[in-house]
Amino acid sequence: MTTILAIAGxxxxxxxxxxxxxxxxVMTVVITAVSWLMxxxxxxxxxxxxxxxxxxxxxxxxxxxxxxxxxxxxxxxRESRTIFPLxxxxxxxxxxxxxxxxxxxxxxxxxxxxxxxxxGIVTATREHLAVTELIKGFWLQWVMLAIxxxxxxxxxxxFAAPSxxxxxxxxxxxxxxxxxxxxxxxxxxxxxxxxxxxxxxxFLIPHLEWYNQREALVNDRALAAWSYCALATAYAAVxxxxxxxxTWLVFRRKTLNV
Amino acid sequence: xxxxxxxLLILIGLVVASFSGAAWLAPQGEAVAASEGQxxxxxxxxxxxxxxxxxxxxRQADVTFHSGYYPTIFDGAxxxxxxxxxxxxxxxxxxxxxxxxxxxxxxxxxxxxxxxRFGRHxxxxxxxxxxxxxxxxxxxxLKLSAELDPQNVQTYTVGAYFLRAHLHKPEQAEKFLRQxxxxxxxSYEILYELGRLNLENLxxxxxxxxxxxxxxxxxxxxxxxxxxxxxxxxxxxxxITHLALSEKEAGDIPKAIEYFEMAxxxxxxxxxxxxxxxxxxxxxx
Numbered sequence: 086m087t088t089i090l091a092i093a094g095x096x097x098x099x100x101x102x103x104x105x106x107x108x109x110x111v112m113t114v115v116i117t118a119v120s121w122l123m124x125x126x127x128x129x130x131x132x133x134x135x136x137x138x139x140x141x142x143x144x145x146x147x148x149x150x151x152x153x154x155x156x157x158x159x160x161x162x163r164e165s166r167t168i169f170p171l172x173x174x175x176x177x178x179x180x181x182x183x184x185x186x187x188x189x190x191x192x193x194x195x196x197x198x199x200x201x202x203x204x205g206i207v208t209a210t211r212e213h214l215a216v217t218e219l220i221k222g223f224w225l226q227w228v229m230l231a232i233x234x235x236x237x238x239x240x241x242x243x244f245a246a247p248s249x250x251x252x253x254x255x256x257x258x259x260x261x262x263x264x265x266x267x268x269x270x271x272x273x274x275x276x277x278x279x280x281x282x283x284x285x286x287x288f289l290i291p292h293l294e295w296y297n298q299r300e301a302l303v304n305d306r307a308l309a310a311w312s313y314c315a316l317a318t319a320y321a322a323v324x325x326x327x328x329x330x331x332t333w334l335v336f337r338r339k340t341l342n343v
Numbered sequence: 344x345x346x347x348x349x350x351l352l353i354l355i356g357l358v359v360a361s362f363s364g365a366a367w368l369a370p371q372g373e374a375v376a377a378s379e380g381q382x383x384x385x386x387x388x389x390x391x392x393x394x395x396x397x398x399x400x401x402r403q404a405d406v407t408f409h410s411g412y413y414p415t416i417f418d419g420a421x422x423x424x425x426x427x428x429x430x431x432x433x434x435x436x437x438x439x440x441x442x443x444x445x446x447x448x449x450x451x452x453x454x455x456x457x458x459x460r461f462g463r464h465x466x467x468x469x470x471x472x473x474x475x476x477x478x479x480x481x482x483x484x485l486k487l488s489a490e491l492d493p494q495n496v497q498t499y500t501v502g503a504y505f506l507r508a509h510l511h512k513p514e515q516a517e518k519f520l521r522q523x524x525x526x527x528x529x530s531y532e533i534l535y536e537l538g539r540l541n542l543e544n545l546x547x548x549x550x551x552x553x554x555x556x557x558x559x560x561x562x563x564x565x566x567x568x569x570x571x572x573x574x575x576x577x578x579x580x581x582x583i584t585h586l587a588l589s590e591k592e593a594g595d596i597p598k599a600i601e602y603f604e605m606a607x608x609x610x611x612x613x614x615x616x617x618x619x620x621x622x623x624x625x626x627x628x
Binding site: 123126127128130131132134225266267269270287292294295296298300304305306308309310313316317 | 459519
């Protein structure tokens with residue numbers, strides 16, 4: 086566990102040394118501030134548009150940080166050949182993967198805390214802040230990012246370059262977020278064998294759309310109860326475990342020379 | 344040291360280049376906007392796709408009005424395109440029709456579809472409408488929609504209704520309707536809303552009479568060409584009734600009775616209008 090935590094620590098240090106996070110944070114703050122200054126019919130307390138823009142930027146930023154940070158982990162180690170001294174120590178390939186995953190997930194968590202603090206401040210200046218709902222929204226998004234990181238880590242072993250891996254991850258995650266929940270309804274209207282294929286995809290993919298609680302947070306609706314959040318967390322844990330196992334199966338016999 | 348100076352010079356060069364670029368582009372952008380009769384940055388940004396984005400913003404206003412409870416194209420229900428229910432009173436036929444449609448779009452998933460059943464806990468499944476001052480939350484979407492799709496009359500009538508009836512801002516409502524009228528000079532719906540605003544909120548029955556008279560003419564021009572079944576008779580009756588009320592407020596009772604007689608022929612509840620006529624005739628004696 087100490088080895089995994091040490092590797093994870095290095096990944097977290099990398100996040101705050103690189104400029105991606107700061108650029109995305111500044112972009113979110115600037116765009117939200119510009120939206121703040123907009124005046125609509127002399128109404129000064131309009132908050133939902135502001136929350137909607139801010140949360141959308143947080144979602145985009147978090148996805149970019151998760152995918153881009155994860156996608157370059159293993160390829161960068163291989164390219165700079167630092168993977169060899171790392172594996173020469175008593176560190177197994179499984180520990181490297183676990184460390185990279187944990188590091189990326191914790192790094193995303195840290196970034197997300199900063200983003201949600203900003204969102205909380207923006208909301209609190211114009212209306213009552215529902216802290217519990219905000220924490221639920223944060224938790225669900227962070228859990229979803231674990232699946233995304235698992236997917237990007239598997240992609241970083243399978244695909245040749247981090248750029249292609251990132252692009253494929255964005256397409257897959259975007260596709261699931263926008264269409265994943267509707268595939269069941271689409272399948273019902275299809276004929277065989279299309280119906281079976283679409284149903285198979287529907288039951289196989291991780292349903293990331295459950296974790297997207299933007300609409301509820303923007304419109305002051307109650308989010309799912311904690312018990313359902315716990316079940317969704319367990320569901321995500323199963324997918325993360327499966328993705329990490331698949332990554333390890335590919336990685337354990339992978340030639341490390343570039 | 345030399346390297347640092349070089350980098351500083353490059354930075355200064357880039358700043359100068361970006362400032363020059365901005366100074367060169369800004370008048371060009373304004374010229375393009377002026378030549379197309381469009382002043383906003385949004386219009387310039389979205390180009391020909393602005394009507395689509397404008398419709399999306401109008402939809403977002405409706406989503407916000409329902410606090411996130413809204414059908415998608417996958418939910419089997421047709422998305423509402425006529426947003427008259429937004430301005431209808433609670434319990435009116437439009438409101439009841441809307442409630443029936445919206446309450447039924449979430450069909451219960453099959454028992455074996457555990458994904459859909461569990462997913463319901465993470466969705467907004469309660470049909471509500473924004474109340475009182477929270478209704479201001481739809482205004483930004485309507486304003487943005489009007490910027491991008493100025494020909495969509497519903498944007499102005501819905502926006503003006505909320506501004507005058509719920510947010511008590513008749514001056515802002517009038518400004519928004521005038522903006523709509525400039526883009527749609529012969530819209531009977533905008534003229535009717537303007538007339539109603541002048542009659543009920545700005546207490547100017549003379550101006551209301553002129554606006555409603557113009558609205559009636561425009562209705563005849565636009566709807567008169569359509570087959571009888573497709574004509575918007577509901578709005579015609581509303582225009583004539585408010586025209587009658589304007590005449591009454593302006594003191595021309597015989598003219599008011601004349602308009603009420605016209606409205607009676609179109610109304611689903613002619614007895615109520617007859618009562619008004621009787622009341623006016625009684626007052627004349």
